[in-house]
Amino acid sequence: MASGSDEGLGFGSEDIDASSISALPTEVELLKRAWRNEKASPEILQFQEDVVTNARLQIEHMEETVEAYEEDGKDALTVSLYQMDLDRTEFLLRSYLRTRLQKIEKYMIHISKTELWNRLSKAEQNFATSCKENMENHLKQSVLSRLPYGYQDFCKQSISSEEDDMVPQPQLDTFVFCKSKKTVGSFQLDEGGDEVVDLIADDLYVLRYKSIKPLVETGQIDLV
Amino acid sequence: MYGRTASRLVKELASNEANQLSSFNNDLVDQVIKECDEHHLELQNMMRKIQNEGLDIQTTRNADHFGSVIHHLSLSRNKRCLMAYVYNRAQIIQDLRWKVGHTLPQEIKEKLNHREVEYFKNHSDALEKYISGLDLDLTVDMVPPKDPYLKVRVLEDIGHVPLGDQSSNLAQHSIHFLKRTDAERFISLGLMEELPG
Numbered sequence: 001m002a003s004g005s006d007e008g009l010g011f012g013s014e015d016i017d018a019s020s021i022s023a024l025p026t027e028v029e030l031l032k033r034a035w036r037n038e039k040a041s042p043e044i045l046q047f048q049e050d051v052v053t054n055a056r057l058q059i060e061h062m063e064e065t066v067e068a069y070e071e072d073g074k075d076a077l078t079v080s081l082y083q084m085d086l087d088r089t090e091f092l093l094r095s096y097l098r099t100r101l102q103k104i105e106k107y108m109i110h111i112s113k114t115e116l117w118n119r120l121s122k123a124e125q126n127f128a129t130s131c132k133e134n135m136e137n138h139l140k141q142s143v144l145s146r147l148p149y150g151y152q153d154f155c156k157q158s159i160s161s162e163e164d165d166m167v168p169q170p171q172l173d174t175f176v177f178c179k180s181k182k183t184v185g186s187f188q189l190d191e192g193g194d195e196v197v198d199l200i201a202d203d204l205y206v207l208r209y210k211s212i213k214p215l216v217e218t219g220q221i222d223l224v
Numbered sequence: 225m226y227g228r229t230a231s232r233l234v235k236e237l238a239s240n241e242a243n244q245l246s247s248f249n250n251d252l253v254d255q256v257i258k259e260c261d262e263h264h265l266e267l268q269n270m271m272r273k274i275q276n277e278g279l280d281i282q283t284t285r286n287a288d289h290f291g292s293v294i295h296h297l298s299l300s301r302n303k304r305c306l307m308a309y310v311y312n313r314a315q316i317i318q319d320l321r322w323k324v325g326h327t328l329p330q331e332i333k334e335k336l337n338h339r340e341v342e343y344f345k346n347h348s349d350a351l352e353k354y355i356s357g358l359d360l361d362l363t364v365d366m367v368p369p370k371d372p373y374l375k376v377r378v379l380e381d382i383g384h385v386p387l388g389d390q391s392s393n394l395a396q397h398s399i400h401f402l403k404r405t406d407a408e409r410f411i412s413l414g415l416m417e418e419l420p421g
């Protein structure tokens with residue numbers, strides 16, 4: 001899986017016009033990276049709009065290529081290899097968007113109340129809004145409206161709670177596998193400064209998501 | 225004992241197999257809500273008593289104060305249990321959209337109450353709106369593709385279906401070699417099975 005798209009490029013260099021697909025590795029690589037990060041991170045990450053747009057263009061391009069080859073009567077093996085490559089890219093794209101939706105479905109209330117909201121695309125925001133409305137209505141009708149006055153709030157346990165104490169949130173101190181792209185140097189894992197780790201390029205680490213969160217957000221480290 | 229009924233609701237959730245639903249327990253939910261009302265009544269009585277005695281409600285620490293705290297905490301706990309019950313069921317229900325599509329099979333529908341059926345419908349609509357705006361079907365391709373084609377056996381008569389540039393007769397028990405994207409929707413509906421090799 002990991003090297004699927006690279007292999008796809010290596011085939012049939014003589015009879016296939018390589019220039020028509022030259023943009024492929026970077027676009028797909030970027031998508032794969034966004035997908036992997038999103039899959040491994042417990043909370044929703046910034047929506048990669050450019051990556052998605054480019055990947056969709058790329059997919060269109062690949063579809064045209066495959067169709068053109070089919071019409072030209074290129075040999076079936078070549079066509080099916082290209083088809084497979086296309087399928088893989090499509091899977092990545094779908095899975096990326098799907099993973100995000102599933103996170104929204106899970107933490108809709110938390111997301112809509114925090115700065116995570118800005119990480120969503122416009123369409124995702126619309127989805128999250130209706131998600132939340134549906135859930136709120138459902139809970140209101142099933143439970144909240146039947147409880148005594150003072151205990152009917154959606155996000156608070158009772159009227160005496162000062163802040164929202166009934167909102168499911170992602171577990172940020174879960175452990176994640178990550179790989180640094182370049183040497184970050186010594187990095188402080190906790191606020192006290194007792195735990196410091198030396199992040200070396202291409203080394204694999206298992207760390208708490210919470211402590212490397214800023215590095216993930218700035219793209220210095222990749223989750224795997 | 226206070227809160228025991230509510231804990232049964234949560235236990236019921238926990239004892240279900242992952243992502244499986246049992247029938248919505250109306251009786252138990254009603255009982256817990258009744259308990260909540262009783263707590264609330266007690267709570268108000270005690271508060272009123274403190275006030276009638278001319279004591280400051282913020283600073284008084286007598287038997288009535290602690291009694292009311294207990295009722296308040298029990299009520300909050302009941303609320304948490306009720307919410308957890310309904311919320312977690314709703315999470316399972318919305319996951320169904322990814323697994324079975326927009327129509328619920330009868331055997332699952334029987335386990336939901338009418339509000340949950342309604343919730344499923346609303347949630348599906350929201351998801352469909354997003355997907356149609358995207359112009360890319362996200363409900364296919366659930367597992368990473370291995371081969372663009374699949375060998376499948378038809379389990380229930382599907383009839384003539386346009387696939388690609390031709391129409392195939394998907395009769396019961398017939399075996400076909402289909403594009404993965406075409407086959408997947410039938411497989412998820414349980415109309416086809418994938419054959420190994």
